[in-house]
Amino acid sequence: MDHAAVWEKCLLIIRQSVDPQSYQTWFAPIRPIALATNELTIQVPHRLFYEFLEEHYIDVLKRALLAALGTAGRLQYRIKPARQEASNFPVGKNVGHQAPTPSNPFVIPGMTRPRVESNLDGKYTFENFIEGDCNSLARNAAKAVSDNPNNTAFNPLVIHGPVGLGKTHLLKAVGNRITEKFPHKSVLYVTTDQFTNQLVTSIGSNTTNELVNWYQNVDVLLVDDIQQLIKRKKTQDVFFNLFNVLRQHNKAIVMTCDRPIIELDIEERLRSRFQWGLTADLSAPALETRMAILASKANANEVLIAPPVMEFICYHIQNNIRQLEGVLNNLVLHSGVNNGKQIDLELARQVLKNFVTEINREVTPEVIQRTVAEYYNLDVEKLASATRRRHVVLARQISMFLVKQFTDESLKAIGRLFGGRDHSTVLYSIKTVRDLIETNDEIKNDLADLERRIRAGQGDGPGEL
Numbered sequence: 001m002d003h004a005a006v007w008e009k010c011l012l013i014i015r016q017s018v019d020p021q022s023y024q025t026w027f028a029p030i031r032p033i034a035l036a037t038n039e040l041t042i043q044v045p046h047r048l049f050y051e052f053l054e055e056h057y058i059d060v061l062k063r064a065l066l067a068a069l070g071t072a073g074r075l076q077y078r079i080k081p082a083r084q085e086a087s088n089f090p091v092g093k094n095v096g097h098q099a100p101t102p103s104n105p106f107v108i109p110g111m112t113r114p115r116v117e118s119n120l121d122g123k124y125t126f127e128n129f130i131e132g133d134c135n136s137l138a139r140n141a142a143k144a145v146s147d148n149p150n151n152t153a154f155n156p157l158v159i160h161g162p163v164g165l166g167k168t169h170l171l172k173a174v175g176n177r178i179t180e181k182f183p184h185k186s187v188l189y190v191t192t193d194q195f196t197n198q199l200v201t202s203i204g205s206n207t208t209n210e211l212v213n214w215y216q217n218v219d220v221l222l223v224d225d226i227q228q229l230i231k232r233k234k235t236q237d238v239f240f241n242l243f244n245v246l247r248q249h250n251k252a253i254v255m256t257c258d259r260p261i262i263e264l265d266i267e268e269r270l271r272s273r274f275q276w277g278l279t280a281d282l283s284a285p286a287l288e289t290r291m292a293i294l295a296s297k298a299n300a301n302e303v304l305i306a307p308p309v310m311e312f313i314c315y316h317i318q319n320n321i322r323q324l325e326g327v328l329n330n331l332v333l334h335s336g337v338n339n340g341k342q343i344d345l346e347l348a349r350q351v352l353k354n355f356v357t358e359i360n361r362e363v364t365p366e367v368i369q370r371t372v373a374e375y376y377n378l379d380v381e382k383l384a385s386a387t388r389r390r391h392v393v394l395a396r397q398i399s400m401f402l403v404k405q406f407t408d409e410s411l412k413a414i415g416r417l418f419g420g421r422d423h424s425t426v427l428y429s430i431k432t433v434r435d436l437i438e439t440n441d442e443i444k445n446d447l448a449d450l451e452r453r454i455r456a457g458q459g460d461g462p463g464e465l
């Protein structure tokens with residue numbers, strides 16, 4: 001049997017399964033083209049036609065093929081060559097070259113196949129991505145995709161998580177690794193915004209089909225920030241078609257999103273497809289992981305930061321690695337500007353003020369005394385003096401109370417700090433303040449205010465925060 005006879009046999013089955021109108025619309029225009037080792041190639045008028053068949057008549061086609069060619073039968077589609085050659089839709093630039101033997105039925109023989117520039121730089125790799133519990137699933141899945149891009153179970157792979165935790169880094173690491181390991185594969189990194197812009201341009205020039213065709217040259221598609229699909233109906237439609245075609249041909253699709261797919265407010269058919277593969281989340285790294293990331297970035301910048309300083313920084317920057325990098329860059333800048341100034345705790349503290357609102361420091365009795373004196377507008381020495389003026393006594397008693405609350409000092413040691421008073425005086429002061437908190441709202445508020453200032457380190461020298 002040749003291809004025409006096989007297709008005739010298929011049509012017999014199809015005619016019995018679909019109504020005449022659908023038959024005329026969807027099957028009459030199909031032309032059988034070739035038959036080779038149980039693979040029948042049919043030509044369809046355009047890509048959307050093929051997609052419609054796959055979406056609505058796949059079962060009928062399977063049955064027809066089984067009847068005509070048995071269980072070994074396979075179907076290959078070919079799109080009828082367009083009159084106009086596909087334009088380039090570069091994110092980067094394209095270099096035209098002749099495709100050797102196109103295995104993809106969508107690559108029309110004889111047509112130039114644009115080489116896709118990946119739109120990547122080599123900066124983000126798996127080697128400079130630090131692994132921790134917070135990211136190991138996403139990292140390992142991304143690595144698995146890069147090791148086997150066109151035969152991966154994780155298709156699509158969606159990496160999601162809050163701002164600044166490495167989504168783009170991992171996405172680009174996938175691209176960089178594939179480009180290195182499989183130089184013949186076309187990899188494309190694109191943000192959803194870039195894709196939308198290309199689409200808008202193509203609509204203006206009536207070349208949307210060409211845009212989608214052009215994207216089919218890609219073996220690995222990396223799409224950043226798919227939350228930008230929200231409210232973009234047309235982008236969702238076109239992306240839906242593209243997604244189906246690429247996935248059908250085992251092209252790897254990796255995407256990032258700032259939220260779990262289930263919370264992504266897009267068309268249901270697209271959302272459900274995004275969930276076909278694997279979704280892996282990135283969460284905030286633990287202190288040790290942050291330290292390791294900072295150490296590796298410092299190393300790359302050839303700066304040395306002592307572990308206590310690193311710990312201090314990482315203690316304060318908890319949820320965003322981009323901020324951690326920002327602090328590092330500032331430190332490098334400041335230390336360079338100030339003639340090789342050392343990156344010490346003081347410098348770190350100054351820089352951190354631009355990144356976090358509250359900087360914890362060790363609360364010492366001196367910090368407390370200074371904070372209280374400033375608050376009540378007193379010279380700090382007055383607290384340790386013999387004066388028995390009412391407002392000084394109150395400030396002294398409050399200071400003793402706070403030193404007891406914030407530090408490990410013994411009653412005896414506290415007495416010494418306040419002009420050599422004995423421990424029973426300290427005890428009495430603490431009890432007095434406790435009673436006042438119960439009975440006097442003004443004192444209660446003063447204390448709340450003072451505690452907040454001490455925690456924020458406001459008493460530690462002028463203009464610190």
Ligand SMILES: Nc1ncnc2c1ncn2[C@@H]1O[C@H](COP(=O)(O)OP(=O)(O)OP(=O)(O)O)[C@@H](O)[C@H]1O
Nearest residue numbers: 128129130162163164165166167168169293321322
């Ligand atoms: N585990 C990690 N190891 C090394 N660097 C990391 C790690 N996680 C994040 N980074 C770095 O943090 C910075 C921010 O990461 P990235 O841009 O990938 O974040 P994102 O999650 O894509 O953020 P956004 O949601 O803002 O796009 C990058 O410079 C990246 O190299």
